[in-house]
Amino acid sequence: MKRTIALSINGKSHADEVEPRLLLIHYLREMASLTGPHIACETSTCGACTVMLDGKAVKSCTMFAVQADGRKILTIEGLATNGKLDPLQEAFWNEHGLQCGFCTPGMILTAKQLLNDNPNPTDEEIRKSIEGNLCRCTGYQHIVNAVKAAAAKAGA
């Protein structure tokens, strides 16, 4: 019944036996012992579970772990390099782009995808690109500021 999957998470190889019905978010949290991707809706509406799959931001509550077999996953835990925060993490910190922090890992990875695709987004483009990620604390304004600041820093 169980199937073996092998995948890379934050640059490290993992191989595990999983039930075919196991959601990717549960695999990441329960079996790979990650705490960055969060569960907040189970219906793909909130984006708290967002991770990057082969370089694209996806909602890991709406994928089975077996669908990630052979693929590369980046979670918020893997975003800093050698202890140095990613410019987006740094910008979210400087601009107060988070309060309770629960949506933050997903929000940052969605913004990462935006900046990969569009290094100089307008406010409007930032707001559109993160509309699939819910935040109940910030009213989004400081998040928009943070993404703009990170983009400006990358372009500088």
Add this chain to the structure above:
Amino acid sequence: MATTTTKPETLFGKKIRRREDPRLLTGTATYLDDIKMPGMHHACVVRSPHAAARIKSLNVKPALARPGVTAVFTGADVKDLGPIPCGASLPGLRTPHHHILAQDRVYLVGHPVAVVVATDRYIAADAVDLIEVDYEVLPAVSDPEKALAPGAPAVHPQWPDNTAFTFHQEGGDITGAFAQAEVVVKQRITSQRLIPTSMETRGVVADWHAGDKSLTLWSSTQIPHLLRTLLAGILGMPENHLRVITPEVGGGFGSKLNVYAEEALMAFVSMRIGKPVKWVESRRENFLCTIHGRGHVDYFELAARRDGTMLGLRLKLIQDLGAYHQLLTPAIPTLSVLMMPGLYKFKNISADIVGVFTNCTPTDAYRGAGRPEATHGIERMVDILAAELKMDPAELRRKNFVGKDEFPFQTATGLAYDSGNYVLPLDTALAEIDYPALRREQQQARASGKLMGIGLSTYGEICAIGPSPATPAGGWESATVKIEPSGKITVMTGASPHGQGEETTFAQIVADELGVDIDDVVVVHGDTAIVQYGIGTFGSRGTAIGGTALYYALQELKGKVKKFGAMLLECDDVALAGGKCVDERSGKSVPFAQVAAASYRAMKLPPNTQPGLVATYFWEPPNFTFPFGAHVVITDVDRETGQVSIRRYVAVDDCGKIINPLIVAGQVHGGVAQGLGQALWEQAVYDENGQLLSGELTDYALPRAHMMPWIESSHTETPSPVNPLGVKGVGEAGTIGCSPAVVNSVVDALSHLGVRHIDMPLTPEKVWKLIQGGRA
């Protein structure tokens, strides 16, 4: 109290990035669901699909037969525990016995009926589907006004009128006010049911230690100490055998200011199975089983003279309580009554509350808790009066404001407003938008068939909740400050921040008072085994009360530090600066770490002084604080679709002194987002059978990034005389100020079409119908 710190640069008022953020930004913070323990079991709750039903039979055997299922517990197992407490007391209040699990009857959709415990969360969820419950469905009622009608289904059969309480409050001479009135405006105004929706749902981990009969319980809560006291009561356990820990908490907004069935249930389960157990609420459960907010139907009557002088306000308030009282359910509408005069100086009020049972989720404190409803009411009524008198709404407000020299101001509802200058934020906001030019633009827009509105709200709020006599469980807060032997500083606060950033603002206060580096300060909270008793974080009280307790603890501690410093420097008095004790006459100094070490080493002690450097302070506030402000919203309404667009949102808030402007801005933005959610989009919708139709995030319109306008936020600063920091609180300001400004703006846009009022949320359908000349 003057500080003796001579450090040239203070951190009070500085934009300091938050010290709690690194763990949150890297995904390494420990929220409830991140807790894992050896042998930990998972629980799933079986819930009623019906709003009212008798449980005819319950068969748990098929679930128990599922491999991996450890236990199933039903109402019979927990009938002697509890009840789930209600802390509010009102004369004649009817309080239904609130069991942890349903006994023979269910009263709302989501009512917990049984709990399944398994080795794995998937197995627990599977087993829920194997429990067979035979229900006899009964008639339900979900609308509070229908619940009051004769012949309505009785939510609790013993109280066929569905009335939990009635409450009357009066101040001044209301009859005289209405007798003198030259004009009376009346309006029915609703504040719809809302779902608080913290991004992290609730969750509980319970771990029973049979050997010493003690229980450790982790809960995503705003009130760890109150939870411990009340849970000990529910479980019949000595309070000192129970330790409550709040891990990182992913938002609360009042919804985690409560004691819930699952907290007691998980404690019970862990005691029965002898293993740790975890329950994490699904979003569906969060919408059904965590408290809702608002749920008002208000009938207002405002009496005035033709010159605009407001004379008195009458309110009949129908509060939808839901099926049970949670911790503060019946108390919330009484806060609305306290706030009903707003910022205006009329002294005659009369309010009648009817608290109504419905077969719905209990309502309780959600961001603002009673005050947004009141503010929405008075600010709508002022605009309705302005329209009636053909007066400018800004001018009418100015005419009736409490003057800046009239503080402390005694209100007709028994409050003493601490300080204020109500004209200032209004005039600041109106200057910001160039109000006269906008009114001219509006005339031109109307002439060309366009719909444009300008809406004001000048709000006040009750913060720093609050003096103990005004609260059910004590309204003080506590702080302990320790200078460790190495000179590093640890703060333990009884507040329980969950996103508000007090690990940073409190460290700013410490750094300023002691003259030390902020990086030498650690702020600890949310563990009843470590932190002295505290009340918690809600009601915009964290900094105004918790910060003040910390301030006074620091004053005590400074006295002691100085005694040791003076002893070491062999002088009479020292100042604290730059991490040192300084003898200002000789210029000699001794580093802080050396003073701390000497205090613990205790080779020599100053006269009448104990070793060590620790101070604890429990601060009882003498009054609430009363922030205020003005929000101005410019809207454009699409005539063809009824869509409301916000062109500008200007917020000028006065929350007293500001410790960290970055954090205050974040609180304002987030508060406005929740106010705007209520004004335009959010609504908990029940059908007539008590089914929650907006039962998932897919069906509940939470504000998303592209829906939010840019918020132009600025401040005036009128210090509070209530506390030495001069702070008032800001957590709820945005929410309270927002909704009337938005609705006033849209009504203003449609006023020339004969529209006088619209109830929230202002959906395009509702607005479009009004434009067409119909009724909303």
